[in-house]
Amino acid sequence: MSRGSQPPRLLVLWCPDWPVAAAAAEAGLPVTEPAAVLAANRVVACSAVARAAGIRRGMRRREAQYRCPELAVFAEDDDRDARLFETVTTAVEELIVGVEVVRPGVVAVPVAGASRYFGGERPLLERLVDHVSVRSGAECQVGVSEGLFAATLAAHRARPVPAGTAAEFLAPLGVQELDRPGSGRGELVDLLRRLGIRTLGAFAQLSERDVLARFGADGVLAHRLASGRDERPPGRRRPAPDLAVTEMCDPPLERVDAAAFLARTLANRFHEGLAARGLACTRLGIHATTEHGEELGRSWRCAEPLTPDGIADRVRWQFEGWLTRGRGRTPTSGVTVLRLEPEETVEGSALQLGLWAGGSGAEHTPEADKAARALVHVQGLIGPEGVCTAVFDGGRSPAEQVRFVRWGDRRTPAEGHDAPWPERLPGPSPATVFDEPQPAVVAGEDGRQLDVTDRHRLTAWPWTVELGDGGPRRVRNWAGPWPVTARWWVPGDRGRCARLQVVLDSGEGGQPLAALLRWQERGDPKWTVEGVYD
Template structure:
């Protein structure tokens, strides 16, 4: 995506100087944990550098003005800059205090090209906010930020070529937490972004993990995510006051229908629909009740009214000490998350499984599915959003890592990318039962000695007997593995060296197979072997 980034150099120092009334020509630096986190150009000319200790910085520049690190101050004083950008271009994302990004395509077409837009934006922000800024344009946020550092407009499709000669240290942007990764890449001889981008993504994933894959995508000029655009929010909330107070569910249901219709109409007139609904109530005695409803599909007026009514059921029918002590005098519906109206283009006859329209063979199944969904939403009203969970299968090395539980109605996104390489991933089939608290196990060889895994992830001896949680030792009829799982092995002492082993113990009758087990061995673990799953 084509992005324009406006960057205010040394913003923490600029914000601190504005707050303290220090002139811009004086050398200054911001310190955190006694180290320089940002310094002005005048201080850099005197030898002050980021990461330098305070004593060394002051020895190089005795007249250095020292400021403390204050993220709240930086964000508060940056708001006028973001507002100035928003006056000229709609859809602003504040990346961090000092950096804003906006989609460039529409604004560039309106103002007569990207170069013309850059000139207008620099003049407008400098005049309105009174701060120096630089602007860059490129494909992707990372490339656009580096282009802003150089006041460059990178041609479309040329972000990879623009990034290739830049130093690998550019990956360590403020707030990225890539200092250790960048240091490791430098020690491996990868001095430029182009050298890092030339590596195969599979090799990067195996060596550096997900953090390395993300950095590799940035070095190749690819976007890590689409921008979350900031648009000027209209007043979309709807508030209603009641006299006398609402104390009965039927009265709340009657009010919910009219309030839901007003709320939905206000969103629809702006081409929006609600997917996360905030319900906020205040009782006659000042008690505040709040609940946010998540929905996978945009809410209709009936859906909004149902959730208000079900929420009142949950509040008014709660146990003693949990339900409100007085009636509700004020109710506010607020859209916590909205989508565009395109999400509302539903079919005239909603289709059932296999594409069957309403009124056909799929009608009964579609109606049953809708009734089941409405019932689960009502259960959420009584138990809370996390009271109804659905499993989502994703990527991971072990069976427990691949399953993520998400609240009903929330977007079902997997915990990990199923298509990504997962070294050490267990081959199918997966165990039917995965233990939340793995019980300990003992694995012995034919001589009665404990079985372990060597540093090269080879088994020390074939398993002969296995005992679970201090139970009777059973003879092992068959086994497979081990599958090594060296998770984050480059992190040093925090790494976990593990391996998985599948065993088939003898059943209750001699010679007959029992229930297969998935065992996990961990170096230095206590106990060394545990049962992760069971193949029921």
């Protein structure tokens, strides 16, 4: 692409704080209540009411709840965000054809044809905002400009950018705008600031050759965006129709879990067909036909080439939107035909080998493939939810430190899982952790139940422990208590907890028992068994 050429003019519709809006809508929380979505114990999105109370992205959970004790906290859930966003996408599609889902919360669509039909861009924008608000109940903003990057920033400011002025619109904006969700440009933005480059216009004034020499290929892509040019190199092309893959579904798909299971196999076949031709998909078309002849379709845009896992995720998200959407029209019968179509591709020669292998080189071994086939076979017998693997996450209690992930889903530990956690239980962790803590009675030599003082000491030496499965056992040894302060920032709701490790004498089975006990200031029973050690 020459320096003077312009990318296509796009309309972008953006729903502010969509992860929070989706979580609050699913929970039935009014928009007037402060809310935030957290991942790895940090705020990743918050509502306008929460921001007014001082909540910001990246803030730790404890600090956020200290600043706003009534804050409603939700866990990050990509499936929920995509499922509920289907109502917004459907509302846009009722007015404009060719909708592309950039990510849950953002859709893009070519503006030329629609603006002519509605008598100009401004009438189109006004009509679209009103229509989406009525049909989906979601708050949204729209913007128009050349290229997805500039159009998205225009949507954040709820304004159309006049044709041919994208570079002028971007010039005064800060370089932090380059660090969009999932872009991974945080280090580049930090380096530009330290070099004294504060605005997109200042960055765009640098020559592309100098940018390539100093910042590499990622820097060149960011430089193109800052200059108001297209976000992708000119090598993309429309693929041949034979790259699409189609699956006949018998019996018809009527459940999300069944669709997700089929999506794994179909995604791998689709990806292998592209890889054999040296291509990777950057815009995926998902199309389905129901028993009653209904045609369903959606395009998913991705800034980076899609992996098999990424393709399968988008198929699952789309089926959740089609089959379980809370509002709007749902299919009247099961899906009988599912087709994946690569609507846009890029050359795959620059991609790492690990991408084609479906994982890192260390994991892609014959033994790993054999184990994966066995687990997939078991999933076919007992269902996708029946096979899970454990992933270590951050947390204080043993139950919080491990998260179970369905086989085939990403096994990525949460960010900050290895960071120090105040009041975290010292190792080793119990081998068995109960889903529901078992009741227990911890007594002193006089037979009275023990408590934990404000100075985190036991009121007496632990003498016996009575578990739910038998009579009292003598305590051989013990360690603790390890204090945990819960909700200390909420007046009238704070409570103290503590954990105690004990080794008990032999019971009826003749074997000593090592257990992790938990004491809580409030509630009944006061003592419970959280887990046992091997």
